[in-house]
Amino acid sequence: MSDALIVDLARNAILMALALAGPMLLVALTVGLFVSVLQAVTQIQEQTLAFVPKLLAVACVFLLGLPWLMQMAVRYTTELLRSLPSLAS
16 A cells, blocks of 8 residues: 555545534534523523523534435545455455
8 A cells, every 4th residue: 555545545534434423513602602692691690591402403414415425425435345355456
């Protein structure tokens, strides 16, 4: 295995992880920012008030995006496994 091939495999894996986790992280960031502003305006400093909405929003995005997430993960894994014989040589 060449160094360029290893770097390419690592880059593809990191990009896939970002593509799979990105939508949920963006929703958590947006909801967290909104709840933080709401807490600052109302001066309510309850920890669960910040956690529960983020948990629910991320769960909803995960459930709505699950078919797309699975399709992307299966496609990546299939391509990786199909390229194994060429990687070994």
